[in-house]
Amino acid sequence: MKFRHFILTSALTVSAWQVAQAAADSSLPQPAQLPDSATLPNILVTGDTQHLPQSFDRWHAST
Numbered sequence: 001m002k003f004r005h006f007i008l009t010s011a012l013t014v015s016a017w018q019v020a021q022a023a024a025d026s027s028l029p030q031p032a033q034l035p036d037s038a039t040l041p042n043i044l045v046t047g048d049t050q051h052l053p054q055s056f057d058r059w060h061a062s063t
Helices: 002-023 054-061
Strands: none
């Protein structure tokens, strides 16, 4: 049983190493880099507690 575990772990390690090497390959297209002066749009996030169950409001009111 330990030998089977060792073989499986070794195979997974080698596979993970190969995937990591492929991901690090510089021949793959790289995402475009934004210039340092680029500005991103503002995003407004709002919350609405009217649609939450009553027990949720009571549970999180004390935190």
